[in-house]
Amino acid sequence: MDFGLTDEQRSIVETTRTFVEKELYPHEEEVERTGVLRPELAAEIRRKALAAGLYAANMPEEVGGAGLDTVTWVLYEKELGRASYALQYCGVPRPSNILLAGTEAQREKYLYPTVRGEKIDCLAMTEPGAGSDMRAMRTKATRDDGADGGWRIKGSKHFISHADEADFVILVAATGSDDAGRTQMTIFLIDLDTPGVAVHDGYRNVSHRGYTNSILDFDDVRVGDDAVLGEVGKGFELSGEWLGSTRLQVAASCLGRAERALELSAQHAATREQFGQPIGRFQGIGFKLADMATELQAAELMTLHAAWKVDQGTATDADIAMAKVKATEMLAMVADEAIQIHGGMGLMDELPLERIWRDARIERIWDGTSEIQRHIISRSMLRPLGA
Template structure:
């Protein structure tokens, strides 16, 4: 029933607007608000958060169904159906009314601000910092490639607040702050335009002596990375689900084209050069789906590890890249024509191997887990 609801919503509210958004590079604000409003009516808005605070209360298996279907279209459109960052569940006291609950109702939108120009994959080299000033904190630094569908109301900003001695040497202490748009010294604007997911903004954030009160720390001082890790792990699994959804849509296009496009008097799918591509695509998609399902079951059982999430992110994003490329190849020249959606899905697919941790970072996490027990 959930799957039917999501599919119907996509067909009625999302797919009809794909070409417009890709062509103009923007989701008209009235369209975004319409998607937001109708997703609330359908019960899809904030479905990932607990019922106790007004969310949909769906578990990971149910969210897997949703994320996979959303993956068939652009983030520019489906992200208007908010799934607030679960790290906000760390809100306490006045933060609940000020930040968490408005995100559940749609009264506010947040950004997850971790990446910097000099600290993408290497988070511990971040330059954004906050120093104590009496009871307050003074925030300085910058972030970029912080993605979202619309100008936010506040950002969850990660900053270095000191360092600690560990058995492996000094380790920077990272803290998460809740920073309202409009705070003095906080400048935010739409940044670079990406060829993937046109209309899905990448914001740049700059902080110049932004004064924050003690009530604007999310969680505890020094525990920002621990909070981020809880979100990033499932975030990578959801990337995997998105990749499977998009791969299925591309695969269906490839199959239909191979069955109906004729050359030398027969459908091109009968030629091994095309038919074998379809066979490989089907196997890879099945394997990717099973990998995501396994991670989701582990997450529901609270046994999923960072390595599990990295395996999903790595395999599914690279599987999608291969399926997207093969679909273009099967379509031939028509696969690159703007009149058909294949080229858009091909462009969108490329980003999945980069954000939420590049393929190289995922391989590093996986290989490190293999070698560390042996002291290497």
């Protein structure tokens, strides 16, 4: 197996790293201090990301994206992951690839403008009473018996990332039950200025300052049949087909932050002296560095292997689940040890370590908790054995 990067991959990594260090790092202190990513700053970074060819890099070339294979995309996401989440998530948007499942008319209205940076999307799946259990959702879409037909939607979603600045929502709603009594879901594309749609401030959170989440209410919202993405009643399957890559994105982002924390720790251990020698020479510190590096490399190899399997068409849900659970839990360990190596200064906001440590906590929760990932992994092992 060839573990070397191609010239193109090295170029993408270098370009992305340079962009992160030049355009994102300088604004981290402001976002951390204020807890806000100014709209004008976000717009400025988006313009620069477009000019650098980094905007919507997760999309195929035929729709205006970079057309990266999955391995290269993971390397790109790792570099973006080194920076403050709000800056890299909002400043360098990667539109939801589920938009690729749309009709040509839907692509013209939603996908292409989003890839060009003219529109911003948000994805609404999670509800207060239905987190990991999607089939328990209560947001419902029912057929409109009126003359114009279409659908009427009622319900509420929460934890919707940056819905406050989005132009449209990719909404997952219940639209009936199958023969086994399981909820069937359908995905809708809805402009956020549609009558009956309301966007409310979400919750203040410990992780990722500057990142916002919103609550979306749908009060008898009426949309036409042309708002349906994919097939009616196939939303669960469509979500599973297109959205698995977000878990690899989380894993890759964790790799970038862990690498940054490890670099700072190694530098500190090599230059900070106590008792007449660099603290890295003490076994208590040296072994921490060794364990951090080992766990980081293991998580990176697992993530890249899952990405490679996606490109080969052989990836399973368990492959991606293992990458996510390993990378997110590795980041928690590396961030914690980095602070321990730095001592009291590790918790001061002069360094990015306290932010990395604080931000790491959410990664084991969103896009499927660690417990959900372990359920996926163990189920894949037991099902072939009849259990």
